[in-house]
Amino acid sequence: MLMEIALGLQRRPHEPTDLAYANDLYNEALQICPKDDRLLYGRLLAGQGSALMAIPEGHELLQQALERFQSAEVTLRDLATPEELAELEMNIGLVLQTLAVEGKAHFADAVRRYHSALKIFTAENHPREFAIIQNNIATAYLSMTMGEEAGKMREALAVQAYEAALKVLRLEDHPNEYAMLQNNLGNALQYASSSHPVENNLRAVQCYEEALKVRTATDRPLEYANTISNLANALSNLPDDSERPELGQSKNLDRARYLYAEAEAIFREHGEVAKARLVAETLQEIREYMFGADRVH
Structure with a gap:
């Protein structure tokens, strides 16, 4: 019940404090969760990571979110559905990407997580998730600092990622x-290094x-x-x-x-x-x- 309340606050927060309250509910739920219910415990950790990640201006909480996601990943590895594990990969990638902007992680690690999630979130079966991940991959590529030739390659890969996302995402849907x-x-096209x-x-x-x-x-x-x-x-x-x-x-x-x-x-x-x-x-x-x-x- 605590988890359901927390999820409701995450999905439709009405006040800035709702996400912080959701985090408190997850803490309480983790304390009383039966030790032998590893599936529920892992899902609580994943939910708390999402709440921490979503708190506005909560950059100091991102490391905590990453720790919750990584703990959930270990706990859920043999128990959760492939989609749940792929969502964890995607969220870990997003936290790593945000931390990388601050110099506290590496963009390449975020990209690896995204590509792992794409094994489940395919264009055919999960077009929306596929498109979001491709957008994140493109953003990560464009944020990397590197030499001129490598930079051109990353720009091209970013354009390809955006184009791949747009092939599966329709305006109407x-x-x-x-x-x-x-x-x-x-x-990406406007600022790319190009001879055209x-x-x-x-x-x-x-x-x-x-x-x-x-x-x-x-x-x-x-x-x-x-x-x-x-x-x-x-x-x-x-x-x-x-x-x-x-x-x-x-x-x-x-x-x-x-x-x-x-x-x-x-x-x-x-x-x-x-x-x-x-x-x-x-x-x-x-x-x-x-x-x-x-x-x-």
Whole structure:
């Protein structure tokens, strides 16, 4: 009963303290769990790891979450379903990836965990989980620091991972995940080291426009603002006619200017001051380029 209450708090937290309360419930449940019920004990450990991982701004709790997941993995190895074990692999990978951002783990270890989970979470049987893992793999690849040649290979692998996810995830069935993947693929294409930047940016524009089928100013304003600012950046690096670049890019720059201005207004409205300032600086640069510094000022 304690575990069910904790799971309910995790799935639908109404207050910031709900996840912390769920963690307390798991602690209490672990204390009274019969020692011979290893399956229940392992599931409690896994649930507590998920609660600890989900607590906002709880980076100091991530190591505790990792320890719970690893203990659960040992306990459940011969008892749980393949899907439960794959979910543990996925969660361990996510914690390792988050810790790696802080320099407290290695991205490669997270990727290995993700690939292990993909043995169960296949595209055919578990498309949503497959897509989420591919997104995480791509993000991990793009976060790795390495030499130029290895970096290009990682960028290519990241693009492949995003594309693999989008092959199995349909807009109609999973709109939010679809939009996230399209936005992320656009970013990966736009910033990849490539000898074909125009082609990459053209594809990135298509990705952002797909994401905007879901991310609207009304329903998801901040996600919308992020995507239109990404789209503006891609447009600002494209000629109006890719086959005749000598004709310039006045139309694309004008559209980028409009999108940046809209994104800045949304960011300011929602208190995203740093993002608004960054977009405003880029917008100013475009205005100066188009109209000249004297006329802008």
